Structures are given as C-alpha cells and as structure tokens.
Amino acid sequence: MTEFWYTTFPTPGRSEQTARGIEDAGWDGLFFPDTQNLSGDIYSAMCLAAKATTRLRVGTAVTNPVTRHPAVTASAIATVQVESEGRAVLGIGRGDSSLGYLGLGPSPVDEFEIYLDRVQRYLRGEPVDLDGFESSNAWIGATGLPKVPVDVAATGPRVISVAARHAERITFAVGADVERIDTSIDLARSARETAGLDPEGISFGAYVNVACDDNVEIARSIIRGSTGTFAHFSGMSKSTSSGMADAAVFRHIGENYDMANHASGAAGHMTAVPDEFVSRFAVTGSAGHCVDRLGSLIGCGLDRLVLLTLSRDSDPELTQSSLDRISSEVLPELR
Numbered sequence: 001m002t003e004f005w006y007t008t009f010p011t012p013g014r015s016e017q018t019a020r021g022i023e024d025a026g027w028d029g030l031f032f033p034d035t036q037n038l039s040g041d042i043y044s045a046m047c048l049a050a051k052a053t054t055r056l057r058v059g060t061a062v063t064n065p066v067t068r069h070p071a072v073t074a075s076a077i078a079t080v081q082v083e084s085e086g087r088a089v090l091g092i093g094r095g096d097s098s099l100g101y102l103g104l105g106p107s108p109v110d111e112f113e114i115y116l117d118r119v120q121r122y123l124r125g126e127p128v129d130l131d132g133f134e135s136s137n138a139w140i141g142a143t144g145l146p147k148v149p150v151d152v153a154a155t156g157p158r159v160i161s162v163a164a165r166h167a168e169r170i171t172f173a174v175g176a177d178v179e180r181i182d183t184s185i186d187l188a189r190s191a192r193e194t195a196g197l198d199p200e201g202i203s204f205g206a207y208v209n210v211a212c213d214d215n216v217e218i219a220r221s222i223i224r225g226s227t228g229t230f231a232h233f234s235g236m237s238k239s240t241s242s243g244m245a246d247a248a249v250f251r252h253i254g255e256n257y258d259m260a261n262h263a264s265g266a267a268g269h270m271t272a273v274p275d276e277f278v279s280r281f282a283v284t285g286s287a288g289h290c291v292d293r294l295g296s297l298i299g300c301g302l303d304r305l306v307l308l309t310l311s312r313d314s315d316p317e318l319t320q321s322s323l324d325r326i327s328s329e330v331l332p333e334l335r
Helices: 015-024 040-050 070-081 109-124 158-165 178-194 215-234 247-255 274-281 287-298 316-334
Strands: 001-006 029-032 057-060 088-092 128-130 132-135 148-155 168-170 203-212 283-285 304-308
Touching: 001 057, 001 203, 015 029, 015 040, 029 088, 029 203, 040 057, 040 070, 057 215, 070 088, 070 109, 070 203, 070 215, 088 109, 088 316, 109 128, 109 148, 109 158, 132 247, 148 158, 148 283, 158 178, 178 203, 178 287, 203 215, 203 287, 203 316, 215 274, 215 304, 215 316, 283 287, 287 304, 287 316
Parallel strands: 001 029, 001 304, 029 057, 057 088, 088 148, 148 168, 168 203, 203 283, 203 304
Antiparallel strands: 128 132
16 A cells, blocks of 8 residues: 655654644655754654654655764664654655755765665664774664664666665655656666666655645645755756756756755746646646546555645645645545
8 A cells, every 4th residue: 555655844842743633634654854954853853753643654854874974873763763663764865955055965876875885784783884993783783673664765867776776665756757757666676686686675655746726826836846846856967857858947947956945936946947847747736636646656656655745935824725635635535
C-alpha cells in the first residue's frame, strides 16, 4: 500500500500539535526539512512529534552531508528511532537552503557518496574508516530496534545511482512527471544490478507539489513557491534538464534561483515562469484531478508520495482548505 507523507517546516512549540493533526487526518508520515536558518531543529521536533503520536512515521526531508558529522547524524536519527519505537526515517540529499544560507553550494556527489556510506555503517553498527582512524558507535546496535532506513532525495542520474547502491529508499524530486519517474526507476534498478545488488530490493517514492482547489489559479498560488524550489533541482545542471520539454524553464530557475526568498512564490526566479509550467510540474486543481494525476504516479510503482502542500508565502486559509481537501477527498480515493 502506498504511504502518504506530509512535509512542513519544524516550528518550535508546534511540533506535537502538527504531528497529532496530521496523524488524525490519516497521513502515514511527517517529514521535517533540515534548514537551520529558516526553522527549528529537526531532531528535537521529530522526538516531540513521535511522543505525541502512535503510528505516524517521522523523518528528515532532507538533511545534508555538511552541517553534521556522519557520526552525529547517525546518533541523532537513532535517538529518534528509540523515542518513536521504530518509526524513524533518515531522508538525506546533497543540501539546498541549509547550505545556501551559509554561503555554500550542494555537496559534490563523490563527497555525498562517502558521507552516505559512513552514515550507513554507523547505523548498521559497523566500524567506519575516517581517513585512517577507525570509528564506531557504542550504543546504536544495543537498542534492539530495526536499522533506520535511509531515504535519498534524488533528481539527477549520478545521485540516483549513488542512492541505488547505498540506500534502502530513493524519493525522486523530478515533479509529477510519469515519464521521468519511470526513467528514474529504471536507472536505479540498473545501477543496483551493475553493483551486484537485487534490482527489486529498494523502495521508491516521489516528492510532489500539490494543491487542491476547484479554481486552478488559487491552487497554483498555494504551491507556486515550493514548486520553484523543487523545479530548480532539475535546473542546477544542463545535463539534468537536457532534452526535457521544459528545459528552458528549469535552466532559468536553476541559474537565477533567489535563495533569499527560498520556497516563496514571490521569489525572483518565479516571476517569468508560466502558470502552465506550475501545473505541469506540480498537481493543481480539483480533488478528482489530483486523484487522477497522483494515481498515475503511483501506477509507476511508487511506494510513497511525499506531498508538498504549501509555500512560505501562501495564504494560510487557502492552504488549510487545500490540505483539508487533500486529506479528506484525495487520499481516501488513492488508498
């Protein structure tokens, strides 16, 4: 059965309330972005969310390989695993706003792979070679809980291949595009087979921006900012967007990304983006339209959808109305 994950910034003082509301609304998981200059600490938020719920899974969407040592990341997410009694997921990517607000770019893919391998070794209770020094975690293996699954957020072919070799899960950030999802799944399975791994032994998901309103212009306004954020991953390199129908739009967003207005619909990189692009990359419209488009993505063989339902500057009332409709009208139909 497909899982449905909700994503929101961890606001100090509201983690428990948010988690209870999302669990009561029927969602399966709650992801917190790790972006220290824009919101609170994710690991504190996840522990509070776990204690306030009984079945909701909690995770990072996403953390990065720069702001924390791999030993620190492993220990932090293992703590959440204990406090949640086995409901934690470590979502990780190369880094975006968490690094952008420090004046840094995303981690190079080769360095990301090394970090990913080290985190996995710590989580499995294996020794880790830190440039000649053997390191290990003294407590994670004694918890008796299942290993925390690692879920890589991936857009380009190199990261997808790295994730296929090292992670239990990949969640693609390529928009609501059936063809790109199919291609990404094929690439991941091929990379695993080349590495001597079971091509079927990995779980797939997708990040999808979605807003439910019968007025498509209102729906677009709710997620315009977050759509730009996820679209710019496809425009960060020419090789990623090459050959795609919207290649020019992706490149424009990637080359002109306004990090000061991250996830905002009023950001400079979104001023020249056509409304129709928002509705192609994201899902915007009535409940029936959302069911049809999300259902087509699930049909690709996805085990989960991570839904992004708001922007930093979206109208709170319209955003809540859309979320209520997704929870009550869209998710039940997809289940």
